[in-house]
Amino acid sequence: MPALRTPRLLLMGALTLVSGLAMAADTQPTPPNILLILADDLGYSDLGAFGGEIDTPTLDQLAHEGLQFTSMYAAPTCSITRSMLMSGTDNHLAGLGTMAEALQPFQRGKPGYEGYLNPHAYSIAELLKAGGYTTSMVGKWHLGLEADQGPDQRGFEQSFTLLEGGASHFKPSMVDPAKIEQVHYRENGEAVTLPDDFYSTDFYTDKLISYLQNSKKDGKPFFAYAAYTSPHWPLQAPQAYLDKYRGRFDQGYDSVRLARIDRMKKLGLMADDAPPAEPLPVNPKLPGWQQLSPEQQRVEARKMEIYAAMVDNLDHNIGRLLDYLRKSGQYDNTLIVFMSDNGAAGENHTQFYPPGAQTDNSFANLGQRGSQIDYGLRWAEVSAAPFHLFKGTTAEGGISVPAVFKMPKALGRQGVERGVARVDDLAPTFLALAGLAMPNTVNKHPITGQSMLPMLAGKGSPHSKDSLGGELFGNAYYREGNLKLLGMRAQAGFGDASQPPKWQLFDLAKDRGETNDLAAAQPETVKRLKDAWLKYAGQVGVVFANQ
Numbered sequence: 001m002p003a004l005r006t007p008r009l010l011l012m013g014a015l016t017l018v019s020g021l022a023m024a025a026d027t028q029p030t031p032p033n034i035l036l037i038l039a040d041d042l043g044y045s046d047l048g049a050f051g052g053e054i055d056t057p058t059l060d061q062l063a064h065e066g067l068q069f070t071s072m073y074a075a076p077t078c079s080i081t082r083s084m085l086m087s088g089t090d091n092h093l094a095g096l097g098t099m100a101e102a103l104q105p106f107q108r109g110k111p112g113y114e115g116y117l118n119p120h121a122y123s124i125a126e127l128l129k130a131g132g133y134t135t136s137m138v139g140k141w142h143l144g145l146e147a148d149q150g151p152d153q154r155g156f157e158q159s160f161t162l163l164e165g166g167a168s169h170f171k172p173s174m175v176d177p178a179k180i181e182q183v184h185y186r187e188n189g190e191a192v193t194l195p196d197d198f199y200s201t202d203f204y205t206d207k208l209i210s211y212l213q214n215s216k217k218d219g220k221p222f223f224a225y226a227a228y229t230s231p232h233w234p235l236q237a238p239q240a241y242l243d244k245y246r247g248r249f250d251q252g253y254d255s256v257r258l259a260r261i262d263r264m265k266k267l268g269l270m271a272d273d274a275p276p277a278e279p280l281p282v283n284p285k286l287p288g289w290q291q292l293s294p295e296q297q298r299v300e301a302r303k304m305e306i307y308a309a310m311v312d313n314l315d316h317n318i319g320r321l322l323d324y325l326r327k328s329g330q331y332d333n334t335l336i337v338f339m340s341d342n343g344a345a346g347e348n349h350t351q352f353y354p355p356g357a358q359t360d361n362s363f364a365n366l367g368q369r370g371s372q373i374d375y376g377l378r379w380a381e382v383s384a385a386p387f388h389l390f391k392g393t394t395a396e397g398g399i400s401v402p403a404v405f406k407m408p409k410a411l412g413r414q415g416v417e418r419g420v421a422r423v424d425d426l427a428p429t430f431l432a433l434a435g436l437a438m439p440n441t442v443n444k445h446p447i448t449g450q451s452m453l454p455m456l457a458g459k460g461s462p463h464s465k466d467s468l469g470g471e472l473f474g475n476a477y478y479r480e481g482n483l484k485l486l487g488m489r490a491q492a493g494f495g496d497a498s499q500p501p502k503w504q505l506f507d508l509a510k511d512r513g514e515t516n517d518l519a520a521a522q523p524e525t526v527k528r529l530k531d532a533w534l535k536y537a538g539q540v541g542v543v544f545a546n547q
Helices: 008-019 057-065 078-087 124-130 200-216 253-267 294-327 376-384 423-434 523-540
Strands: 033-039 067-073 134-140 158-162 185-187 222-227 334-340 400-406 415-417 467-472 475-480 483-488 502-507
Touching: 033 078, 033 294, 033 423, 057 294, 057 334, 057 400, 078 124, 078 423, 124 134, 124 222, 124 423, 134 200, 158 200, 200 222, 200 294, 253 376, 294 334, 294 376, 334 423, 467 523, 475 523, 483 523, 502 523
Parallel strands: 033 222, 033 334, 067 415, 134 158, 134 222
Antiparallel strands: 067 400, 158 185, 334 400, 467 475, 475 483, 483 502
């Protein structure tokens, strides 16, 4: 790999662009540390800073100290986002044209559909390591199961990871484990046995702090990636958190959702007259709160209580990470990025992960070891507020995620950032902040994301003149300025990608809730954007059923 560190003057110029500070010619700035924190299936409005009622003081304070992004895009699902995050390029080029678990017969063997981060994709960990950073990660990998596909093979010097996309948050049962417990944990590529008191979020935090303590001795800047699995299904939380939210959600889905939207407006995240997506079931066959029996309401409220407990515990553990950085004197020189990997998760996981012999979903055991529940479509609508639909789709509820950037103190900027950015912009942003050149290696797909440094300095979105396209499971989108072409299959979400999408058109400047379809009124715009999406699909290698 060619040398990646830029000349000193280029590095100083990049930092000057961001900070607006004049630097003396003989001053060598210290490269900043980078801490990337990824939540799993966290909805747009779950944090207090984004209108939620869940206690998240750490992330709320981080949003207050830094930049709160209202238009950050991920991909529709977890491994797809992770491929773009690591590579800085489109998932169809990086090897995750679809999730490995959802590969269709017509996609098998096609370039870009390998089901893991392929060797033609860069890894930001490899690039930062080559540029003088120590690299570590904990949590969910989901970019390959084989020994030569793990994080230890893609640039992470220290890693403790779950290879699969989900698992019990407690130590898996050793006797008749359910399918969700039949997973693989690796530390630096080697199989490990979990401690009996394992709880994912707590343990990953302990492990990452220990890695940071070890790497601090090297005197190098660090890149640390905390890929938490919370609040991903199954809903499980430590005992100390399980009763904190009792009664908080007894008023039901729509009351909680509308209260969140009202708080968003008071926080200035939405215009007072902005139309949210209607507070109705995505599937009209699903009952509203008043159609549930008292016992059903009790169970539904309990599910959301447990979900809130998981988010609360996640916030607490992120606070532990930040406290370590403060005590070690590294906080002020660290870029901290927090985001979710996709929108709220509404899928019924029992279709793919049936309960096992040891599963106990009795009311008294919900949220504890051995339980295996998700919170369903109606609570996912609440978490996705004020948007339309959820994980697995290219609607705003599937790809718009909460995001916070806390810049190093010397480069700091605070406030609400409304410009558009996407997860594949992170890799080039990290390289630019580190003063490292964009790579240009033969047989590698180039990094196509855009550096966000000008945006972080208040100079506008890197996509103000660019367009963004995406596709997963046959669901598509193409965004040009404020116009969004949305292509959704008849059955939204996971499944057969061979069905043709139905195309809709929205003006997101006026309608982030995607309630007013402009397609019939603007057929020429639909055709132009559809042609542009088809061009994008050809460039990145989207595989269609009839190819």
